[in-house]
Amino acid sequence: QVQLVESGGGLVQPGGSLRLSCTASGFIFSIYAMGWYRQAPGKQRELVATIGKSGSTYYAHSVKGRFTISRDNAMNTVYLQMNSLKPEDTAVYYCQGGPSSAYWGQGTQVTVSS
Helix, strand or coil: CCEEEEECCEEECCCCCEEEEEEEECCCHHHCCEEEEEECCCCCCEEEEEECCCCCEEECCCCCCCEEEEEECCCCEEEEEECCCCHHHCEEEEEEECHHHCEECCCEEEEECC
């Protein structure tokens, strides 16, 4: 049974940092690309960042230079380090990946507010 479980969300002030984690189970983690998406209230879900099985990365323009995606294949975990957070980063963040990129986590709330 494939599972993706996110953690690390919370409330942070503008300019602050958070690190999200997504731990996978039920598939061979190291051979699949993984991604982070987010969905703000009233908006469509959008891609934030991806990381390939070889470690190649892609970032949305809005987060480039502030967010870093990484993976630890020994721990079956993908991370999203978020720095210099802005109120517009407020959203539910979802982990995505696995066979056919078909699997999603349950989401973790990130709120950036003073």
